[in-house]
Amino acid sequence: MSSSSTPDHLDEDAARLALEEVEEAEAVLAQRPQKAEAALGEGAGSGRSSGWVTAALAAPGLLWIGFYLIAPLVIIVLVSFWTFTDSGFERTWTLENYSELFNDSTYWDNMISTFVTSLIAVVACLVLGFPVAYFLALKVESLRIQIALFIIALAPFWTSFLTRAIAWTFPLMGREGALNQVLIKLGIIAEPIPEFGFSTLSVRLAMIQLYILFMITPLFFSLAQVDRHAIEAARDLGGNWWRTFREVILPQTMPGIVIGSIFIFVLTMGDYGTVATVGGGNITSVGTLIYSKIGAVQYPQGAASAVLLVIVLMVGVWVITRFSNLREEL
Amino acid sequence: MTDHVEDIEGAAPAAPSPSSGSGLDLIGLTKVFPGGTVAVDDVNLHVEHGEYVVLLGPSGCGKTTTLRMIGGHEFPSEGDIVLDGQSLVDLPPHKRPTTTVFQHFALFPHRSVLANVEFGLKMHGVGKEERRQRAFEALDMVGLTPLADRKPRALSGGQQQRVALARVLVTKPKALLLDEPLGDLDRLLQLRMRVELRNLQRQLGLMFIHVTHNQEEALSMADRIVVMNEARIQQVADPLTIATRPATELVARFMGDNNIIRGTVTEREGDRLVVEDEQQVRASVRAPEARQSVGDPAMISVRAAAVIVDPNGATASDLNTAECEIVFVEFLGDLVKLHLLTGGERMLAKVGAEAYPALRGREGERIRISWKEEDVQLLDA
Numbered sequence: 001m002s003s004s005s006t007p008d009h010l011d012e013d014a015a016r017l018a019l020e021e022v023e024e025a026e027a028v029l030a031q032r033p034q035k036a037e038a039a040l041g042e043g044a045g046s047g048r049s050s051g052w053v054t055a056a057l058a059a060p061g062l063l064w065i066g067f068y069l070i071a072p073l074v075i076i077v078l079v080s081f082w083t084f085t086d087s088g089f090e091r092t093w094t095l096e097n098y099s100e101l102f103n104d105s106t107y108w109d110n111m112i113s114t115f116v117t118s119l120i121a122v123v124a125c126l127v128l129g130f131p132v133a134y135f136l137a138l139k140v141e142s143l144r145i146q147i148a149l150f151i152i153a154l155a156p157f158w159t160s161f162l163t164r165a166i167a168w169t170f171p172l173m174g175r176e177g178a179l180n181q182v183l184i185k186l187g188i189i190a191e192p193i194p195e196f197g198f199s200t201l202s203v204r205l206a207m208i209q210l211y212i213l214f215m216i217t218p219l220f221f222s223l224a225q226v227d228r229h230a231i232e233a234a235r236d237l238g239g240n241w242w243r244t245f246r247e248v249i250l251p252q253t254m255p256g257i258v259i260g261s262i263f264i265f266v267l268t269m270g271d272y273g274t275v276a277t278v279g280g281g282n283i284t285s286v287g288t289l290i291y292s293k294i295g296a297v298q299y300p301q302g303a304a305s306a307v308l309l310v311i312v313l314m315v316g317v318w319v320i321t322r323f324s325n326l327r328e329e330l
Numbered sequence: 331m332t333d334h335v336e337d338i339e340g341a342a343p344a345a346p347s348p349s350s351g352s353g354l355d356l357i358g359l360t361k362v363f364p365g366g367t368v369a370v371d372d373v374n375l376h377v378e379h380g381e382y383v384v385l386l387g388p389s390g391c392g393k394t395t396t397l398r399m400i401g402g403h404e405f406p407s408e409g410d411i412v413l414d415g416q417s418l419v420d421l422p423p424h425k426r427p428t429t430t431v432f433q434h435f436a437l438f439p440h441r442s443v444l445a446n447v448e449f450g451l452k453m454h455g456v457g458k459e460e461r462r463q464r465a466f467e468a469l470d471m472v473g474l475t476p477l478a479d480r481k482p483r484a485l486s487g488g489q490q491q492r493v494a495l496a497r498v499l500v501t502k503p504k505a506l507l508l509d510e511p512l513g514d515l516d517r518l519l520q521l522r523m524r525v526e527l528r529n530l531q532r533q534l535g536l537m538f539i540h541v542t543h544n545q546e547e548a549l550s551m552a553d554r555i556v557v558m559n560e561a562r563i564q565q566v567a568d569p570l571t572i573a574t575r576p577a578t579e580l581v582a583r584f585m586g587d588n589n590i591i592r593g594t595v596t597e598r599e600g601d602r603l604v605v606e607d608e609q610q611v612r613a614s615v616r617a618p619e620a621r622q623s624v625g626d627p628a629m630i631s632v633r634a635a636a637v638i639v640d641p642n643g644a645t646a647s648d649l650n651t652a653e654c655e656i657v658f659v660e661f662l663g664d665l666v667k668l669h670l671l672t673g674g675e676r677m678l679a680k681v682g683a684e685a686y687p688a689l690r691g692r693e694g695e696r697i698r699i700s701w702k703e704e705d706v707q708l709l710d711a
Contacts, residue, residue, distance in 0.1 A: 229436035232403055235423040236430045237501060238453035247449070251440045 073310070080303035089300050097304035107289060107305060111312065114285040117204050118268040122261050124208045125215035129260070133216050137223035138231070138249075150220065157213060165277040168206035173197045173278075198280035206278040207268050214267065215260035222256025223249070254324035261320050269313055351415050353378045354400070354505055354537065359409035361395050369395040371561035372409070379504070380535045382528065384548040387558035388584065393541045394509055396558070400539065401430045401507050413504060424453065429498040430507040434514055435490045437482040443469070443493050444478040450501035468496040471530070488519045495530070505537040512547060524550055545585055549573055557581050574636075578710045579629055587634040589677045590709070595622045603708065604649070605630050609673030611652045613701075617708040629709040636705035637679035639668060639689075640698060651700040652677070659689050670699065 083092040101107055132153065140146045156164060172178045173196040180192035196202060226249055234244040272287030279288075286309050293302035354377040361370040370392040377383050385393035398404040400411055402423035411418045418426050429450070438446050447465040456464070469475045472492035482490055491511065498506060511527070512520045528551050531538045542548055548555045549569040557564040557572060557580075564584075565577040576582035582590055593607035601618040605628045615630050622628050654670035654677060666686050668679040679699055681689075 227434075227436055227439070229432040229434060230438055232423070233430070233432055233436040233497075234438070234449065234453075236401060236403070236428075236432075237450035237497065238424045239449075240422075240424055240453075243453060247452075248438055 076303045076306055079299055080307045082300050084298060084300045088297060094300075097300045098308075100301065101304050101308065107286075110284055110286050110289050111309075113200075114269055114287070115312075117200070117207065117285070118265055120204055121207045121211060121268045122215075122264045125212045125264050126257065126261065128208065129212050129215040129219055133219035133223050133256075134249075137220050138226070138228065153216065154213065156209075161210070161273065162277065164210055165206060165274055168202050168209070168278045169197060169280060173199070173202040173205075198278070198282045200279075200283055203275055203278045203283050206274055207271065210274060211264050211267055214263035218256040218259040218263070219253065220256075222253045226252045258320055258324045262317050265316055265320065266313055269316070270309065353381075353414070354539075355410075355412040356396070356400070357410040357412065359396065359399060359411065360407050361392070361399060361404060362407040368561050370399070370406075373558075373563055375556060375563070375566065377505075377537055377539060379537050382531050382538045382540065382551060382553045383556060384552035384554075385539065385541045385556045385558060386545065386548040386584075387543065387564075389543055391558040392561040393543075393556075393558050397430070397507050397509055397539060397541045400505070401428050402426045403430070427504040428507055429501055429503040430509060431494050431498055431511050433510045435482075435494040437490060437493055437497070439482055441481075442478065443474060443480050443482065443485070446482065446493055447496045447500055449497065454501065464500055465496075468500040471499065472496045487515050488523065491515060491519075491523060495527075499530075499534070503536070505539060506531075508538060508540040510542055511540065512542070512544075520547070527551065557584065559584065574633060574705075575707050576631060576709065579631075582631040582707075582709055587678060587680065588631040589634060589637065590629060590631045591675070592627070592629050595624050595626050595628050598622070598624050603628065607675070609652075609675055611672055611675075612649050613706050614649055614703045615706040615708050616703065620708055631707050631709055632701045632705055634667070634678040634680040636701050637677070637681075638700050638702075639679050639681050639685065640700070650703060650706070651698060653696060653698055656689075656693050656695055656697055658693060659686075659691070661686055661690075668697075670697070 079089065080097055081093050081095070082089045083094045083096065136146055136149055136153070140149060170177055174180070175192050175194045175197065177197065179196055180189070183189045184192065230248060231244060234248040235241075239247060270287050272285060272291045275283050275285040275288050276291075286305070290302050290305045290309070293299075293305060354375075356373050356375040359370055359373040360368070362368050373392070373396055375383075385396060387393050395404055399406050400418070402418065402421060402425075406419060413427060418428070438449065441449070444462075444465055447468055448461050451461040451464060466475060466478070469478055472495055474489060474492055474496065477485065477489065482493065485493065491514070494511075508527075512523050515523060524547060527538075540551065549572070552569055554566060554568055555572045556566045559580045565572060565581045567575070567577075572581065572585065576585060576588060579590060582588040591605065591607050591611060591613060593605045593611075593613075595603050596606045596612070597604035598620075601616050601620070602614060603617060603620055603622065604612055604614045606612045613630055613632070620628075652672045654672045656668060657671050657676075658669040660667040660669065661683070664683045666681050666683060666689060668681065668689065670677040670679060677699070
């Protein structure tokens with residue numbers, strides 16, 4: 001019965017023998033990313049024969065995007081350069097629609113006020129939505145309760161958009177509405193303020209309520225991916241709550257913030273339903289302006305307004321994506 | 331046998347003797363979770379500075395909860411945690427002079443290796459220059475300086491483990507808490523990191539408290555092992571004692587390869603007891619502390635490695651010996667495990683590989699085994 005019969009001893013020998021092997025393996029591991037990239041590069045350059053297969057596989061998706069996204073956009077761009085006539089438009093190239101639009105202060109005033117509304121909605125949804133997502137993702141321990149609470153948060157979205165939008169007219173913001181009642185009960189105002197209804201304020205509040213879930217959802221999924229042990233590690237290494245949040249949680253949540261912000265920004269910039277319903281005709285936005293131009297059969301002008309809006313949206317989305325490297329983080 | 335003993339001692343010297351006021355004390359530490367589950371029940375332990383203590387036990391035994399309470403990530407229901415005379419119980423994790431290496435490393439994925447290591451210093455308000463310098467010193471210590479600009483995901487498991495170590499060492503904690511630190515590594519790397527970790531601890535002279543469910547890992551690394559089961563401490567001792575002198579049935583079973591014999595005390599002369607089981611296997615044991623007298627039930631254990639197998643011969647005496655049937659001869663390269671049956675009881679013997687030719691293919695045959703009285707251990711029920 002020699003000493004070598006104990007498992008401990010076995011391991012020490014094995015450890016020594018394994019040492020070189022492990023080091024080799026680690027070296028290989030360390031090199032893998034570069035090699036993988038090189039392999040990908042080669043594949044893209046030389047894979048001529050497999051190109052057709054790739055194209056065939058991509059075709060349905062391309063067709064779909066082409067038909068539903070590219071084609072309508074191209075048509076709108078084309079129409080925006082055509083000439084307006086009383087009966088619609090004729091296919092004569094013109095820059096008239098754009099030059100008219102650039103000198104149209106109503107359009108730009110609406111662009112600015114819509115942008116302000118949009119900005120307020122993005123910030124408010126972020127500030128109000130973050131604690132909800134944070135609580136759901138990091139404070140609720142059980143997955144079942146997490147899902148249950150998330151479904152409850154979704155509950156308002158089971159009702160139709162119109163129902164929720166109408167709630168922001170008389171029931172909530174009207175003369176006899178909830179907001180006036182509450183303010184009177186609290187003694188903040190003596191008489192109901194009739195101006196709450198069908199106002200910019202009610203449109204902005206409605207937008208926050210109507211769209212906040214588009215912020216909470218990506219935030220929730222981002223926060224749920226944050227390693228709880230990494231948060232504990234940050235606390236353990238001397239970070240108080242705020243610094244842990246600032247240095248560890250927030251940076252890892254950036255993809256969710258960016259995606260949520262893009263949702264809210266795009267949805268509110270182009271919104272005309274909420275503005276029309278909650279604003280009741282008193283309030284206009286870029287969306288309602290385009291809508292009324294189409295209604296007045298001014299297709300080229302409407303198309304040009306839409307093209308400018310798309311450009312503003314693209315610039316806005318580009319600016320938002322600067323806050324996080326989505327390609328790397330997702 | 332003797333050099334086996336020396337080997338274990340060489341790997342882990344006995345614990346330093348305790349001195350008052352210095353070191354970590356767990357006093358009556360208890361944790362009851364909201365559902366009523368008692369995770370940790372009245373744990374008392376003293377750990378010296380520079381000592382490597384391993385909390386060992388099956389999953390759910392309370393070892394991780396104990397560690398988390400020391401680190402401040404769980405609050406004890408009762409009891410106190412005192413480090414160098416200062417109670418830690420009311421301090422949040424970031425104010426405690428302890429740091430934890432978490433299971434699965436828990437690195438910050440969005441930061442570079444260097445920024446990960448610098449993090450603790452940044453939180454403690456250390457200036458940028460000094461921060462950088464100390465972070466590189468820590469990275470040097472674990473041999474990762476060339477990878478300082480990498481993101482954690484571009485590292486192998488072993489490298490991530492070393493970043494996690496550098497990240498906690500840089501803050502110069504009084505006690506380092508390690509929660510299954512080797513659990514995520516493949517086996518070869520585990521074996522290597524055991525040696526690295528233990529050497530690092532010796533160099534630094536720091537108190538390490540290491541949680542694992544791996545017996546080998548505990549035996550090979552610890553100065554002292556704390557075996558836990560069902561929220562309670564079963565035994566606290568150096569690895570040699572844990573391996574050769576298990577105090578309770580649970581320790582004997584958990585450490586593995588122990589033959590446990592349940593029987594009745596048939597003789598008692600001073601501190602020497604003779605225990606006989608239902609198969610008439612008789613074993614003598616010296617146990618000055620024993621409370622049993624003749625007729626009382628008793629439980630003893632004999633390590634598989636202490637069992638002597640004579641493939642041909644027979645022993646004259648009927649004490650400390652048993653006639654067995656060979657169930658299976660398991661050859662493991664440099665040792666042979668004999669699976670035996672005496673009456674209805676299974677027994678296990680481990681012998682050197684040189685005995686294999688004589689034992690090969692003898693399943694079904696009968697064989698006589700024996701053991702020495704000094705290798706018999708009386709167990710607490």
